[in-house]
Amino acid sequence: MPQHKSCKKRLIQAEKANAQNRSARSAIRTSLKAIRTAATKEEALKELPNLFSQLDKAAAKHRAGFCANRAANYKAKAAKVINSLA
Template sequence: MPNHQSCKKRIRQTKKLTEINRSVRSAIRTSLKTIRTASDKDAALKEMPNLFSMLDKAAAKHRAGFNANRAANYKAKVAQVINGLAAKA
C-alpha cells in the first residue's frame, strides 16, 4: 500500500480511467461486431455513424489507446467491410 498521498491519488485515477477505457473499448468492439456480422449493407450502414462517432470521441480524448491515426485505420477497415457487402435485394 502506498504511503504518499500522490501515489494514493494515482491509484484512484488509474482505477477510474481503466474502467472508462474498458467501457469505451467494449462499446467499439460491440459496434464493430454488429457491422461485421451484418447480413446486408443497409444494416451495416445504420450502425456506421454510431461507430464513427465513438471512434472520433475516443481519439479526441485519447481513450482506450486510440489516437487519430488508429481511429482513421479503423474507419478505413470498416468502410472496406461495408463496401464488400451486397446491397439488400
C-alpha cells in the same frame, strides 16, 4: 497499498482511467462486431455513424489507445467491410 497521499490519488485516477478505457474499447468492439456480422448493407450502414462517433470521441480524448491515425484505420476497415457487402 500506497502510503503517500499522492500515490493513493494516482491509484484512484488510474482505476478511473482504466474503467473509461475499458468501456470505450468495449463499445467500439461491439459496434465493429455488429457491422461485421450484419446480414445486409442497410443494417451495417445504420451502425456506421455510431462507430464513427465512438472512434472520434476516443481519439479526441486519447482513450483506449486510440489516436487519430488508429481511428482512421478502423474507419477505413469498417468502410471496406460495408463496401464488400452486396
